[in-house]
Amino acid sequence: MSRRWLFADQLGPHFLDDRRQPVLLIESKAVFRRRVYHRQKAHLVLSALRHRAAELGDQAIFLRAETYRQALKKVREPLEVCHPTSRRARAFLRDLDRVTVLPARGFVTSLEDFADWADGRRGALRMEAFYRFAREHHGVLMQGRDPVGGRWSFDTENREPPPKTGKLDVPAPPMPKEDDIDAEVRADLDRWEREGIRFAGRDGPRRFPATAKEAKARLRHFLRHRLAAFGPYEDAMLTGDPWLAHSMLSAAFNLGLLDPAEAIRGAEQAYRQEGAPLASVEGFVRQVLGWRDYIWHTYWYFEPSWRGSNELAARRSLPDWWNDLDADAVDAHCLSDVLAGVRDRAWVHHIPRLMVLGNYALQRGWRPAELVEWFHTRFVDGYEWVMTGNVVSMSQYADLGRMTTKPYVSGGAYLNRMSDYCGGCRYDPRKRLGEKACPFTAGYWAFLSANRPRIPANARMARTMKQLERLSDLDAVVAQEKRRGSDPP
Numbered sequence: 001m002s003r004r005w006l007f008a009d010q011l012g013p014h015f016l017d018d019r020r021q022p023v024l025l026i027e028s029k030a031v032f033r034r035r036v037y038h039r040q041k042a043h044l045v046l047s048a049l050r051h052r053a054a055e056l057g058d059q060a061i062f063l064r065a066e067t068y069r070q071a072l073k074k075v076r077e078p079l080e081v082c083h084p085t086s087r088r089a090r091a092f093l094r095d096l097d098r099v100t101v102l103p104a105r106g107f108v109t110s111l112e113d114f115a116d117w118a119d120g121r122r123g124a125l126r127m128e129a130f131y132r133f134a135r136e137h138h139g140v141l142m143q144g145r146d147p148v149g150g151r152w153s154f155d156t157e158n159r160e161p162p163p164k165t166g167k168l169d170v171p172a173p174p175m176p177k178e179d180d181i182d183a184e185v186r187a188d189l190d191r192w193e194r195e196g197i198r199f200a201g202r203d204g205p206r207r208f209p210a211t212a213k214e215a216k217a218r219l220r221h222f223l224r225h226r227l228a229a230f231g232p233y234e235d236a237m238l239t240g241d242p243w244l245a246h247s248m249l250s251a252a253f254n255l256g257l258l259d260p261a262e263a264i265r266g267a268e269q270a271y272r273q274e275g276a277p278l279a280s281v282e283g284f285v286r287q288v289l290g291w292r293d294y295i296w297h298t299y300w301y302f303e304p305s306w307r308g309s310n311e312l313a314a315r316r317s318l319p320d321w322w323n324d325l326d327a328d329a330v331d332a333h334c335l336s337d338v339l340a341g342v343r344d345r346a347w348v349h350h351i352p353r354l355m356v357l358g359n360y361a362l363q364r365g366w367r368p369a370e371l372v373e374w375f376h377t378r379f380v381d382g383y384e385w386v387m388t389g390n391v392v393s394m395s396q397y398a399d400l401g402r403m404t405t406k407p408y409v410s411g412g413a414y415l416n417r418m419s420d421y422c423g424g425c426r427y428d429p430r431k432r433l434g435e436k437a438c439p440f441t442a443g444y445w446a447f448l449s450a451n452r453p454r455i456p457a458n459a460r461m462a463r464t465m466k467q468l469e470r471l472s473d474l475d476a477v478v479a480q481e482k483r484r485g486s487d488p489p
């Protein structure tokens, strides 16, 4: 049996064919010299890799080296590896003649099935259409040829504002217990920092699974205790409750610790056997079978230059306070709280990423390529393949809508509806001019004004553009936001 080389994001049992298969694991230090990763992300990746090496024991050769190339010099036998998750890694593997690349794992739909589906379609490849295909193809939440409950999506039931109590009544997810391996990782990272390797954010207890066992435990707890509340409060944000009912499983999926097919089966079982509400179950399945796979497949299916799109000609560099996660420099309550979440946990949920962080960056005209690097390195679940779809396309509209029909840009009214942030803020979400002008509300109009010629006209934008035309104080708002620029709001 050939030795299976497992990359550091291929760590679960589903990346092996046989429990006794010989394995190669490589820890490369150069990876951490090339980029400024969040300290907690570096910790999680190293911890997961070293835990896997410890689990496999003699079955694995575990090499710590500066680069992959240096490590590979120490292994003479032929190797096989599952399809990697970045174009850069795929090109690297092509150069190595003794490595056989196997089909991808860790996603539900295969690359071939996606390509067959996409090749046969005309027009935009939207997530909703792919999701429907995937539900039918894999027989998930189906009743014969129809979706259970008679609808493909319960999205409209997944947008409740947060509860007025300021907290969601669900048990917190169990946090992993750190062990000797974590202590060793922490000591190594401290030493690397002293040697000059830079990290962002604050160190903290490890909050995300580093083993398949921990990942399964988090999934079980989510399905039993949190899934029911996931659906309605998917989009809500609360100052004192960053997790709400989210699964906190993205890092486990992306490290390859947890097979997404298992999570989908578990959710379907919770609906069919334990009476979990369909709107929540379908909402979760849509995220994993739909969105996650769709983002993966479009990364490979669309041309590589998609990643560099900048059709809105955004030219400003990310400011230092943003790069340094300096939440204390920011007065705007929503942005300060979310940035503090990134600084302290290397994770915030989907809506803060899209409607606070991404929205603000879009309004300020920051370069999508720099934002890609930021999201990739500052988040515990950030990987190359996740970036183009989520950051370049969905959040920054830098390709003028390959995945969305309009930009995800909003003023303070949306944030006020979906969070408890505005009550404790020095700004007023209704004001666009003056001392109390909400930077999101004012920034929204300034963004539309600046980008009006570039944003394709369509029915979903028509009403907004009409409102823009009617703003009597637009020039003053634009001038005010020009003065604010990229300073911390």
Ligand SMILES: Cc1cc2nc3c(=O)[nH]c(=O)nc-3n(C[C@H](O)[C@H](O)[C@H](O)COP(=O)(O)OP(=O)(O)OC[C@H]3O[C@@H](n4cnc5c(N)ncnc54)[C@H](O)[C@@H]3O)c2cc1C
Pocket: 245, 246, 247, 248, 249, 250, 251, 253, 254, 284, 287, 288, 291, 292, 293, 295, 348, 349, 350, 351, 353, 354, 358, 375, 376, 379, 381, 382, 383, 386, 387, 390, 391, 394, 395
């Ligand atoms: C600007 C931006 C950047 C993002 N960066 C990342 C990233 O680096 N890594 C990442 O995994 N997700 C990313 N996402 C998607 C999403 O925000 C996270 O997957 C989610 O917040 C992780 O928390 P969770 O595990 O509690 O997810 P839940 O809300 O519980 O959702 C369940 C699962 O669905 C999957 N999922 C849902 N939406 C997406 C999506 N759009 N893309 C990929 N997977 C999805 C995730 O695996 C997630 O664990 C990003 C979204 C935006 C808008």
Ligand code: SF4
Pocket: 332, 333, 334, 335, 411, 412, 413, 415, 416, 421, 422, 423, 425, 426, 427, 428, 429, 438, 439, 440, 441
């Ligand atoms: S008023 Fe504006 S800046 Fe303040 S919390 Fe609300 S949306 Fe954010």
